[in-house]
Amino acid sequence: IIKLDKISKDYKLGKTVVTALKNISVTVRKGEFLAIVGPSGSGKSTTLNIIGCLEEPSSGTVTFDGKNLTGLSSNELADIRASKMGFIFQTFNLLPVLNIFENVEYPLHLRGMGKAERFERVTKVIKEVGLERFTKHKPAELSGGQRQRVAIARALVGSPDVILADEPTANLDMQTGEEILAQMKELNKTLGVTFIFSTHDQSIMDKAQRIIELRDGELRDGGLIK
């Protein structure tokens, strides 16, 4: 369970201040399949980054599993992220010098998982996103949607409790996107994995149990409940 309480986020740009989020309060329950929607620039990625401890709010509190994250060191935050969360970035953030097997394996390496178990998990998730023929390719040797699927595989491989997915189907054709969403829905149903999407994909909105709407950094009508 994740709680954002009166979160605001400002960016300084030279002498001006850009307000990305104004007074956002959201409670995410365990096992939710939640979609954050809104126009381009409305603050969806910023909200996801704050939930995922990748950015600190300018004011307000973030609570994760009852623990107040404000004022934790960046090492403590990194530990929580590594053990509890999987993040699919809007710009993928793959490591260009590693091939896709190594990219997907990376979070397991960081956790100190043994070689045999890493191999088994990575092979399985790469197959699930349809990239088994491409394990030796580096990110630059892949299509846009293939890179997106590597980012998805990397977020899923460690079986985290919470997956934060920023526009995970943006570069995928409808069929590939549907197959991957079905797998995510399945993980949510059978293992209770919490999914928080930032998206403009109607297909994800249709599958979500709850939709939260942002506009100009603010929640519209406290969000809509489906």
Place this chain on the structure above:
Amino acid sequence: IIKLDKISKDYKLGKTVVTALKNISVTVRKGEFLAIVGPSGSGKSTTLNIIGCLEEPSSGTVTFDGKNLTGLSSNELADIRASKMGFIFQTFNLLPVLNIFENVEYPLHLRGMGKAERFERVTKVIKEVGLERFTKHKPAELSGGQRQRVAIARALVGSPDVILADEPTANLDMQTGEEILAQMKELNKTLGVTFIFSTHDQSIMDKAQRIIELRDGELRDGGLIK
């Protein structure tokens, strides 16, 4: 008018060869509003890159305005691109050290256009994509969809004859995407600008006069005519 005649494209990956395109032949007429569709990895971006002279085919001929492009020097190809084409990349390819005004202005600079005319054109197109409040931001200080719109603005600013758009709405919400597509349709109708899209967006397919379908690097049924 652009003609691809029996185009194949292979990539070497260590000892293996990856075939991205097999024997593609396409004729694009002046003023067309054409969509290339197909699953992730089917060869859409590769086709667009070859049409836009950004990649050379492994075999086959590319003709542009009656001129055979095979064997032209990379300088001659760059000239054709700079004077005739606007390209919207799937990964945007913005210059990180320039702000968005400077990013959009860049192709006009390369052409030697005067300062006053550059300012007028850049201001106009930045307003058209809804980013007038963000001119001083650098790409890293923008949302994903805002970066995509900078890439779109940059392709449009020089009023080219042909625009190659690789998934131009992938990171945009429906409304923003529709507004931009309406402007592209307008340019096509009033100025006869040729648009070639690589896309999986149904909304672009609905607006296209003709749809070409790729699957595993090959044309399906010689493409479908709407």
